Amino acid sequence: MHSTSLDSDSGTTWTLHPVRLAEGAPVLPDTIGATVPGVVHTDLLDAALIVDPYLGMNEQVDAWIGHSEWAYRARIAAPADDAAAEHIELVFDGLDTIATVSLDGVELGRTRNQHRTYRFDVTDALRAAGVAGAELEVRFDDVWAHAEALRDELGDRPNDYPTPGNFVRKMAANFGWDWGPQLVTAGIWRTVRLESWSGARLMSVVPQVTVDDEGAGLVQVTAVVNATTPAVRTVRIAVGDLFAEVPVETSGTTTATLRVPEIERWWPRGMGAQRRYDLDVTLREAADVLDVRSRKIGFRTVALDTTPDAHGTPFTFLINGTPVFIRGANWIPEDCFPSRVTRERYRARLTDAVDANLNMIRVWGGGIYESFDFYDLCDELGLLSWQDFLFACATYPEEQPLAGEIEAEARDNVARLAGHPSLVIWNGNNENIWAWHDWGWQAKLEAAPGGKSWGLGYYTDLLPEIVAEIDPSVPYWEGSPYSGVADIHPNDPAHGNMHIWDTWNRVDYRHYADYRPRFASEFGFQGPATWSTIQHAIADEPQHPDSPAMLLHQKAGDGNAKIIRGMLPHLPTPARTADGHYDLEQWHYLAQLNQARAVAFGTGYWRTLRPLCMGTIMWQLNDCWPVTSWSMVDGYGRRKPLWHAVRRVNAERFALIRRGETGLVLHLVNDGVTSWRAAGVVQTQDFGGGVHAEQEIDVIVAPLSSLRVDLSRGVSTVRDTGHQVVVARLDGLLDDRPVVFLYAEDLDLALQDAPVDVQVGTWVDGVQPVTLTAQTFTRGASLFPDRLDAAAWVSDVDLDLFAGEPVTVQVHADTPLDAAALASTLRTLNTLVRAAR
Structure with a gap:
């Protein structure tokens, strides 16, 4: 088999043509240069x-595009x-979405x-x-009109977002979400080729x-062979020098199995190596190779x-028989226009996950099935992947x-x-x-004449049958969330x-501690994008x-009010400007800080519940x-303070002090996978650095486990909650960062607004060290170098500074940053707490 790419970068010239423009469209030329893949x-x-x-x-200005009709054209010929x-x-590996191919x-x-591959026989044509070739046209109809027509035919059904997106197989988030715009696309969004x-x-x-x-390793390959005439052919599967062959004579499905002894297993990151092998599948006729597929x-x-236990029903991943605590993050489409996401961009974002000490990415069900590059990089990086339908x-x-689609x-x-x-x-x-249980859907469905189907049959029958048939080596689960059985909520x-x-929508984030989940597959708290991103995107x-554009870039219902509500129990209220609005600079710092602390609070608490809880x-x-x-x-690939908090709270070795x-x-x-000797000291200190009580710690924490140490009465007894801090300094913690416990919220602490000494070192190979030294206990110390250089970032934020103890962070920037300007980007809670008083 021979493949000839028809993508733009392979030399095919594509053009885009307006067919019918919706209201609000500008005047467009009849022919527009196009790039495939693209939209x-x-x-x-x-x-x-x-x-x-x-x-x-x-x-809002570009909304007309998703209601218009378009045609892509190119001249193609048989491969020379x-x-x-x-x-x-x-x-076509992807057509988005209602298309006619001519x-x-x-x-x-x-x-x-949008989520299928399509093939058409063009031999005779x-x-x-x-050699002159033929004109290929792919016409895209108005997907809104198509979905609305099917909705009218089948009867409306509940959708948490008021669009007809559930009546068409297209990326749901394309119609807008509580974090994404409504940019309804059309186009040849994945590669196109000729196969001869x-x-x-x-x-x-x-x-x-x-x-x-x-x-031993087992490889079972199911191959579908297309043949025009009967002949003696073989399908060979090979791993290294080992191979197995099966004969095939005509079209049909065949299966070959190969046993590979003495393998090195693939492990998720942190548990072993990501060993991969080359698999070659070859179709032969005598000595002739007709087709080859290769992959790792x-x-x-x-x-x-x-398996039910005394606490309920666990949800524990066993990789190579070993229980793995999942430290993960949900993944949404990386761009509203996925054709712009290159392998390099996938690598950058997945590296963000790896650098934040995560071991799983969940590909969420309102997006797309990602490209081969995404999963190949997960394989390479040791990131477990969870795939929603x-x-x-x-x-x-x-x-x-x-149903058929x-x-x-x-x-x-x-x-x-x-x-x-x-x-x-x-x-x-x-x-x-x-949602069927709790969002009022039952009543709406039952009220419809004859009732309405709503998808349960897909989740409980169709999809598990397909997984069991095609790839039974991967587990299937009905939903997120799901208890495992119909008669338990x-x-x-x-x-x-x-x-x-509820901790985002209604109650304070400390209510995370009211839950003892077996596995938390979604939770979170909002915060703004980085300062440089806001300044670029909002004018x-x-x-x-x-302000208007800020609100357009806040899609959550009552989102800004929830940010403030979530902040008030913990942090000072941002100052207001003369016109009564929150000062953007203070709001931005406090909102980002609160987001980081909220997620870290829940994640850290649930990690201490291991093995009752086995994943977040x-x-x-x-x-x-x-x-x-x-x-x-954020949307420009810049790490927010939350990234730093996630990195710390998901460290392989993690410590937390809380009330018992x-x-x-x-x-x-x-x-x-190795033991941890946690040795050090826990102290109760005043904000000036005086030690009031201490307890030595020297314990062994077994691999893949958690350990509880009750602290002494002396350390636990704090006489002045506004002036004292409990701190643990232990060997083996990430960056040797101390563990801090405070009996009071930051806004109730007697923090002093004493200046922090900032010493900026010499920039070498893109890294500029900055050493911070406080005169008194200082909370929330954070540098924001992206205020000077949009691409600059710092190795850690939300630092606790102890009196007289220097802390050094690394500022990453392509060119040296001015020392005085860099020092001016330092923010601390001490300043704002004192100002609020």
Whole structure:
């Protein structure tokens, strides 16, 4: 089989043509240069025909694009180097979404699913066209109109977002979410190619990779062969010098199995190496090689332990038989226009996760099935991947034509992603079963004439059957959240996995400690993007948290009010400007700080519950545009203070001091595979550095375990909660950073506004050290070098500074930053607490 790319970077010239423009559209030329893969928005941007929808109020200006109709055109010919091929197929890896594909005016087919691969036979048409080629047209209809028409036909159903997005198989977040804009796309969003072949070819190759009871690797490959004539052919699978062959004579499905002894297993990061092997699958006819598929695989076993116990139903991942505490983050589409996300950009964002000490990424169900690069990088980096099927926060009809589309989509993607060692779970949906119980959906569905299907059959029957058939080596779970059985509430903390959102929507984040989840697969708190991102994306004058463009870039209902409400129990209230608005600079610092502390509080507490709780997946790693959201890395790839908090609280060796039944308790958590000798001292100090009590610590924390140490009465007894701090300094902690416990919130502490000495060192190879020394106990010390250079960032923030004890951080910048200017970006809570008083 021979593949010829038709992407723009391979030399094919594509053009974009307006077919029908919706109200509000500007005057456009009839022909616009286009890039494939891409979408209409990116082509109009490249041609300077629209303004960047990520900036200012432009999202609203560009709304007409998603209600218009468009055509992509290119002239294509049969591959010159394979002119004698018996078959030529036109293959699209992704069409977004309601498309009609034609060649020289003859319709080849229609599509209505963004998440599938499509192929069309163009052998005769390209033969007839000769070297001049034929005009390929892909026309995209108005996806809104299509979805609304199907909604009218099947009957409306609940959707947490008031759009018809649940009536079309398209990225749900495209229609807008509480962190994303409504930028409804159309286009050839993934690669397109011609595949030419003769005699026979490998239509698909699906590997299942595991380990047998004796520790040998097992590779079972299911191959679908297309053949034009009977002949003696073989499918060979090979790993290194080992191979197995099976004969095939005609078209059909065949399975070959290879046992690989003495393998090195693939492990998640922190537990072992990410050893991968080359797998080659070859179709031969005598000595001729007809087709080859090659990829890397890793040998590992995965199981999800949900065996009922005395506490309920666990939700524990076993990798190679070892229970793994999941330290994860949810992943949303990295860009509203996914065709812009390169392998390098995937690597940068997944490296953000690795550097934050995470070991799992959950690909959330309102986005897309990510590209091969995403999962290949997860394999390489040792990041476990959790894949949702694409259903989120809505009811989905189980009637045709959606039922057939969903089955084809699921089969396509389970087969495409099989064999990645990082992929350890398929999840049926995001929040839909929970919503049916608690969001009023039952009443709405039952009130409809004859009742309405809502998707449950997909989650409980269709999808698990497809996973079991195509890739049974990966566990399936019905939903997030889900208790495991129908007669227990789907968000019951004692059973399965749960989402915790009342602490953002209604109550203070310290209520995280009211929960004892078996596994928290969603929880989070909002904070603004970095200062440099806001300054680039928002041009309001005056600029404040509630200025027009700032509010357009805050999609959560009552989001800014919730940020302030969540801040007030802990931090001083931001000052107000003369016109009555919160001062943006103070609000930004305090909101980012509170976001970081909220997520760290919940994550840290649940880690101490190991093995009752065996995982947390915070919401969310990334953003798709510049926005106030729950992310730890903003829409321009800049790390927020939350990233630093996540890095600390998810360190392999972690310590936390909290109140126990009779005094303070030191919790020590060791997620590593070797023992940890935690030796050091716990002290009660005043803010001037005087020691009032201390206790030596010297304990061994076994691998993959947690340990509780009751602190002495002397250390636990604090006579003046506003002037004293409990601090633990232990060997083996990340960055040797001390563990701090305060009996009072920051706004109630007697913090002194004493100056912090800032010594800026010499810039060498992109790193500039900065040493901070305080005269008194100082909270929240943070440098913000991106105020000087948008690309600059600092190695740690929200520092506790003890009197006379210098702390050095590293500022990363492409060029040296002025020392005085850099010192001016320091912010501390001491200053604001004193000012508030």
